[in-house]
Amino acid sequence: MSLIYMPGFGNDFETEALPGALPQGCNSPQRCNYGLYAEQLSGSPFTAPRSTNERSWLYRIRPSVKHVGAFRPIELALWKSAPHVVEHRLPLGQLRWDPLPIGDEKLTFLTGMRTITTAGDVYSQTGMAAHVYLITAPMIDEYFYNADGEMMLVPDTGRLAIATELGRMEIGPGEIAVLPRGMKFTVAPLDGAARGYVCENYGAKFTLPERGPIGANCLANPRDFKTPMAAFEDKETPSRVVVKWCGGFHATDIGHSPLDVVAWHGNYAPYKYDLRTFSPVGAISFDHPDPSIFTVLTAPMGEVGTANVDFVIFPERWLVAENSFRPPWYHMNIMSEFMGLIYGQYDAKEAGFEPGGMSLHNCMLPHGPDAAAFEKASTAALAPQKLSHTLAFMFETRLPQLLTGFAAELPALQTDYAACWAGIEKKFDGTPGLK
Numbered sequence: 001m002s003l004i005y006m007p008g009f010g011n012d013f014e015t016e017a018l019p020g021a022l023p024q025g026c027n028s029p030q031r032c033n034y035g036l037y038a039e040q041l042s043g044s045p046f047t048a049p050r051s052t053n054e055r056s057w058l059y060r061i062r063p064s065v066k067h068v069g070a071f072r073p074i075e076l077a078l079w080k081s082a083p084h085v086v087e088h089r090l091p092l093g094q095l096r097w098d099p100l101p102i103g104d105e106k107l108t109f110l111t112g113m114r115t116i117t118t119a120g121d122v123y124s125q126t127g128m129a130a131h132v133y134l135i136t137a138p139m140i141d142e143y144f145y146n147a148d149g150e151m152m153l154v155p156d157t158g159r160l161a162i163a164t165e166l167g168r169m170e171i172g173p174g175e176i177a178v179l180p181r182g183m184k185f186t187v188a189p190l191d192g193a194a195r196g197y198v199c200e201n202y203g204a205k206f207t208l209p210e211r212g213p214i215g216a217n218c219l220a221n222p223r224d225f226k227t228p229m230a231a232f233e234d235k236e237t238p239s240r241v242v243v244k245w246c247g248g249f250h251a252t253d254i255g256h257s258p259l260d261v262v263a264w265h266g267n268y269a270p271y272k273y274d275l276r277t278f279s280p281v282g283a284i285s286f287d288h289p290d291p292s293i294f295t296v297l298t299a300p301m302g303e304v305g306t307a308n309v310d311f312v313i314f315p316e317r318w319l320v321a322e323n324s325f326r327p328p329w330y331h332m333n334i335m336s337e338f339m340g341l342i343y344g345q346y347d348a349k350e351a352g353f354e355p356g357g358m359s360l361h362n363c364m365l366p367h368g369p370d371a372a373a374f375e376k377a378s379t380a381a382l383a384p385q386k387l388s389h390t391l392a393f394m395f396e397t398r399l400p401q402l403l404t405g406f407a408a409e410l411p412a413l414q415t416d417y418a419a420c421w422a423g424i425e426k427k428f429d430g431t432p433g434l435k
């Protein structure tokens with residue numbers, strides 16, 4: 001069955017899986033149709049300004065309060081939260097990993113979550129974590145919600161079926177899904193095994209970046225974001241709800257599915273987005289702009305223009321800049337950069353950065369093209385060039401990203417990564433003019 005979605009970013013949506021299930025003209029009638037319960041789920045404080053005020057009204061078989069019994073703490077040992085400051089064996093430096101093997105151990109979205117970095121502080125709702133998920137099995141009669149932040153899923157292998165309280169979505173490599181804080185969902189792999197990256201955003205929600213002088217169009221266009229239609233389960237089976245709350249995990253047993261929302265309206269909702277619908281804007285004359293031109297979504301911090309986390313992509317595009325070094329320049333940034341590759345090759349690192357792999361260039365640690373990429377790009381004939389079949393991304397945060405012990409000990413860690421810059425030569429010879 002192909003799923004139908006509602007287009008638009010942050011719209012005020014309304015949808016009902018049964019005719020007349022959605023009250024009209026009010027949110028909380030004395031009695032709802034079909035014997036449903038009305039419930040509000042708010043994603044912002046009630047008094048947040050209109051531009052950031054988010055809530056949805058859910059019309060459901062049972063209110064959420066019946067979806068949780070007594071919680072008991074459970075362990076998900078490899079899913080960490082900030083602040084998570086650990087001693088590990090690695091000296092400070094730029095880091096890169098090969099793709100993590102998915103393996104054949106039974107792993108669900110929850111047991112297969114592996115934290116690579118954390119930043120900020122979950123208790124003050126700032127910062128983020130970068131994870132990799134390895135999935136070989138569906139969550140069966142198991143549902144999850146994250147009170148610590150919203151979750152952006154970025155698959156690189158295998159499609160996922162995501163059933164949420166507000167409806168169902170499917171995503172595959174090249175697409176992303178965002179699951180709001182507090183929303184229950186369950187995940188199943190559609191192709192047997194799946195792997196991907198997750199940004200767990202503890203801070204203000206992801207939103208579209210301002211476009212300034214670019215104007216009303218290009219980059220991520222609002223209509224390309226897709227929100228699911230209402231779909232519900234009326235299922236009386238022993239089930240388990242797991243919640244992540246201030247870094248801890250807690251489970252509760254209930255006798256039914258909590259995905260029982262028959263109708264809903266509002267602007268607090270999950271969504272998916274196909275990264276190939278991003279319309280990049282770039283240098284059409286000379287030089288290499290800052291990668292912020294490729295921001296798909298940004299989660300702002302208090303200080304204007306300073307992101308808790310930016311989600312940036314490096315999609316297929318033409319390179320046409322004349323008399324320019326076209327790949328990324330050498331740089332040191334205050335923001336820290338976690339990168340992944342969904343498919344293809346990344347132009348600053350044609351070798352060693354594999355699909356499913358990752359790199360970490362932390363706050364004020366220098367990096368840029370490897371020696372081979374520099375030689376190639378600084379001597380290439382500058383004809384227009386299409387970068388085809390390539391999709392890399394970056395979770396870039398204003399905060400330093402701290403490594404987990406798991407990430408530091410991974411066999412996939414490339415111990416010789418910094419050697420990729422070793423061949424950069426001194427070309428200076430003291431005489432004027434181009435060499």
Ligand SMILES: O=C(O)Cc1cc(O)ccc1O
Pocket residue numbers: 289290291327328329331337348361367368394
């Ligand atoms: O380091 C990287 O590869 C990401 C990056 C790309 C770019 O085009 C400019 C700056 C930057 O950090």
Ligand SMILES: [Fe+2]
Pocket residue numbers: 331333337361367
């Ligand atoms: Fe960078």
